Amino acid sequence: MVKKIEKNGLVIVSLCMMLGICSQIQAQSVESPYHWNNLPEVELPQFRKDTLNIEKFGAKGDGYTLNTKSINEAISASSKSGGGVVVVPAGYWLSGPITLKSNVNLHLDENAFLQFTADFDEYKIVAGNYEGKASARNQSPISGTELENVGITGKGIIDGNGDAWRMVGKGALTESEWKAKVASGGLVSADGKTWYPSAKTRLAHEEKRSVLLADGKTLADFEAIKDYLRPNLLVLTKCKKVLLEGVTFQNSPAWNLHPVMTQHLTIRGVKIKNPDYAQNGDGIDVESCANVLIEHCILDVGDDAICIKSGKDEEGRKRGIATERVIIRHNKVYKGHGGFVVGSEMSGGARDIFVENCTFMGTDKGLRFKTTRGRGGIVENIHIRNINMNNIVQEAIYFDMYYWTKPPQANEVQQVPPVTVETPQFRNIAIDGITCRGAQVGIFVRGLPEMPVRQISMVNLNITANKAVELKDAADITLKNAFLHSKNDESAIIYIENAADLRFEDLRFDGNQSPQVEVNGPHATNIIFNQSNIDKRKLNFNHGAKTNAVKIN
Numbered sequence: 001m002v003k004k005i006e007k008n009g010l011v012i013v014s015l016c017m018m019l020g021i022c023s024q025i026q027a028q029s030v031e032s033p034y035h036w037n038n039l040p041e042v043e044l045p046q047f048r049k050d051t052l053n054i055e056k057f058g059a060k061g062d063g064y065t066l067n068t069k070s071i072n073e074a075i076s077a078s079s080k081s082g083g084g085v086v087v088v089p090a091g092y093w094l095s096g097p098i099t100l101k102s103n104v105n106l107h108l109d110e111n112a113f114l115q116f117t118a119d120f121d122e123y124k125i126v127a128g129n130y131e132g133k134a135s136a137r138n139q140s141p142i143s144g145t146e147l148e149n150v151g152i153t154g155k156g157i158i159d160g161n162g163d164a165w166r167m168v169g170k171g172a173l174t175e176s177e178w179k180a181k182v183a184s185g186g187l188v189s190a191d192g193k194t195w196y197p198s199a200k201t202r203l204a205h206e207e208k209r210s211v212l213l214a215d216g217k218t219l220a221d222f223e224a225i226k227d228y229l230r231p232n233l234l235v236l237t238k239c240k241k242v243l244l245e246g247v248t249f250q251n252s253p254a255w256n257l258h259p260v261m262t263q264h265l266t267i268r269g270v271k272i273k274n275p276d277y278a279q280n281g282d283g284i285d286v287e288s289c290a291n292v293l294i295e296h297c298i299l300d301v302g303d304d305a306i307c308i309k310s311g312k313d314e315e316g317r318k319r320g321i322a323t324e325r326v327i328i329r330h331n332k333v334y335k336g337h338g339g340f341v342v343g344s345e346m347s348g349g350a351r352d353i354f355v356e357n358c359t360f361m362g363t364d365k366g367l368r369f370k371t372t373r374g375r376g377g378i379v380e381n382i383h384i385r386n387i388n389m390n391n392i393v394q395e396a397i398y399f400d401m402y403y404w405t406k407p408p409q410a411n412e413v414q415q416v417p418p419v420t421v422e423t424p425q426f427r428n429i430a431i432d433g434i435t436c437r438g439a440q441v442g443i444f445v446r447g448l449p450e451m452p453v454r455q456i457s458m459v460n461l462n463i464t465a466n467k468a469v470e471l472k473d474a475a476d477i478t479l480k481n482a483f484l485h486s487k488n489d490e491s492a493i494i495y496i497e498n499a500a501d502l503r504f505e506d507l508r509f510d511g512n513q514s515p516q517v518e519v520n521g522p523h524a525t526n527i528i529f530n531q532s533n534i535d536k537r538k539l540n541f542n543h544g545a546k547t548n549a550v551k552i553n
Contacts, residue, residue: 032381034352040325042293043264045149045241047105050084052077054093061091066117068096078104083149088112088156096122100144100152100236108156108247116141118164120198120227125219128235129260132287132312132345134213136222138231138253144239151243152234158249160233162278165253167196167205172277197227204228230254230280236262245269255282256301261321262289269296276335278302283336285309288321288348294328305336305363308353309345310377316347317376317421326353333360338368340384344403346424347377359388366396366436370403371424373417373448382429389436395444396436396463399426399453399474402446411497411520411543416449423451431458439465442484447473449498458482467493468515474499481506484515492518492540500525507532514538519545528553 034040052074055061059070074086075098083103090111097116100106108114120138128137141160144150152158170178170193178195182188187196189206196202203209204225211222211229222229233252236242239262249256250273257272259265267284274281281302286292287309299305306328311319323346333339339360342350360366366389369379389396400407401424408414417423426447436442442465447453452475461482468484471477477499484507486493493515496502500523507529509515514535519527522544530553541547 032352034325034381036354036383039327039354040291040352042266042291042327043241044266045151045243047103047149047151048082048084050078050081051087052084053087053089055089059093061089061093063092063094065094066096067093068098068122071095071098075099075101075104075106088114097139098142100142100147100150102147103149105151105153105243108154108158110155112154112156113159114156115159116161118161123231125222125226125229127213127219130211132309132316132347134315135211136213136219136229138226138229140231140233140235142234143236145237147236147239149241150236150239151245152247153243153245155246156248158233158247160250160252162251162253162274164197165227165230166278167194167201168277169194200225200227232256232258234258235260238262240264242266243268248273250274252281254280255285257284258287259289260287263291265289265292267294267297272297272299272301274301276302282307286323286326287311288319288323290324292326295330297331299331299336300334301336303336304338304341304368305333306331306339307341308350309343310348310350312345313347313374313376316345319348322349322351324351328353328355329357331358333358334362336363338365339363339389341368341370342379342382343370344372344375346371346379347375349377350379351381353382355384355387357386360392361390362393364393365398366392366439367398367431369399369426371401371426372403372405373424374422375424376422378425378427380425380428384430385432387434389434390438392436392439394439395441396439396465397431397434397443397458399445399447399456401426401448401451401453407446414449419450423448425451426453428455429457431456433460434458434463436463436465439463441465441467441470443469443479445471445474445477449473452499467491469493470495471499471502472497474502476501478503479505479507483508485510486515492516494518496524496527497521498523502527503530504528504532505530509533516540518542519549521545524549527551
């Protein structure tokens with residue numbers, strides 16, 4: 001059954017009463033045993049002290065010799081003898097794809113520079129994963145499957161040679177950079193606006209070829225667009241006890257670090273760098289993993305920085321493996337689409353995640369939760385505290401359930417679908433201690449009319465933004481002890497549309513002024529302002545909103 005939400009309120013779906021959905025959702029919640037005083041435990045791998053130097057297997061650090069065979073032989077020999085440390089000494093080491101093995105720690109000494117070749121022929125087409133779905137990919141520069149006790153450590157640099165793989169728009173480069181890119185080879189689009197590394201990449205892009213392994217396609221069917229199938233720099237699948245520590249990962253063809261269905265993963269003190277124009281240039285994408293610790297890392301990337309995923313749509317729901325029991329702390333993020341991100345591929349769910357003591361500087365968004373109809377999945381029991389943000393381009397705190405789909409206009413009439421397994425959910429999220437100086441919007445929450453974003457607690461905030469708060473299709477939201485400095489004096493500092501059960505307490509504004517508050521929709525209900533210097537004369541009720549929807553104490 002499909003219902004409509006209309007401006008005049010004659011036909012409307014109540015946010016928290018439609019088909020008894022909210023009571024059903026509440027009943028489904030399971031109390032978690034984890035909290036700030038009882039964090040999940042993450043086990044570290046153990047390695048023998050035995051060491052093998054890749055030079056003993058014929059490797060040469062001259063920046064010319066292709067060392068694929070030597071490095072892989074050293075790793076295999078170490079694993080077969082019971083494991084230990086494979087050392088990459090100082091030098092410029094060129095290699096093709098490396099396959100990790102159990103019980104081996106690949107250790108890069110200081111001033112070791114391991115770069116992967118730009119010769120695409122060295123990478124075979126394999127069955128992989130693209131944004132949560134089975135896809136054809138080129139073999140990753142570094143990979144491992146069903147391993148136990150594996151590590152990459154040291155102070156060296158791992159470079160994915162990503163610039164050789166990715167196309168780039170002229171507008172993303174300076175004039176001199178564009179000229180250098182064109183002079184390097186490759187092809188330019190007919191309109192002169194896009195550089196392609198090869199004809200295969202141009203063909204795939206211009207014809208919008210799918211990379212998905214579907215409809216009976218085999219790997220051989222993708223040969224015509226092989227170069228377009230950019231690999232992730234590091235992919236670890238179904239592994240246990242993994243340590244990535246100290247190393248710099250940079251210039252990845254697509255995502256940098258991509259653990260999938262991996263347990264007991266520690267990422268500590270790594271640096272991740274990608275150009276800001278690197279499409280799909282994510283930093284860390286943790287997908288369907290459990291017991292994860294990410295700490296003391298520095299990221300400056302072209303897409304999301306630290307991202308939680310668990311598969312996409314029906315494939316993700318069938319896999320049914322949530323990302324859970326995750327600790328993220330003491331990290332610094334510069335450019336990126338989001339500092340800490342959940343989604344949009346979260347169909348397997350995400351829960352029991354703890355984020356604290358991080359700083360985001362110049363990211364598009366700070367805390368970013370994204371999903372859309374069709375995903376399904378439940379994101380819940382997320383705990384975030386003590387986050388600093390500076391010069392956030394868009395929103396500091398962001399929840400959106402219209403990712404890559406056209407959202408409705410303000411108070412637009414909508415066709416509201418029924419709730420199914422394809423309906424995503426965000427709930428039970430606690431945010432404590434956010435300081436943000438500079439953002440377009442401080443807090444943005446946009447749920448679905450059939451499934452509001454709900455049970456969000458935000459306390460102890462100090463936010464400077466052009467617009468302070470915007471809540472749409474949300475329920476059971478608490479905002480307490482917040483200083484909201486807004487540069488926009490002409491419109492509402494707080495905008496509410498079809499949101500219910502909102503509690504604002506101890507809000508403060510510039511010069512102790514009372515802000516403009518706009519309330520929209522006949523089902524905007526039970527909105528309480530307590531000790532927040534709200535003037536009834538500055539309350540604006542539109543599109544059927546009732547004046548008794550707001551209570552001021």
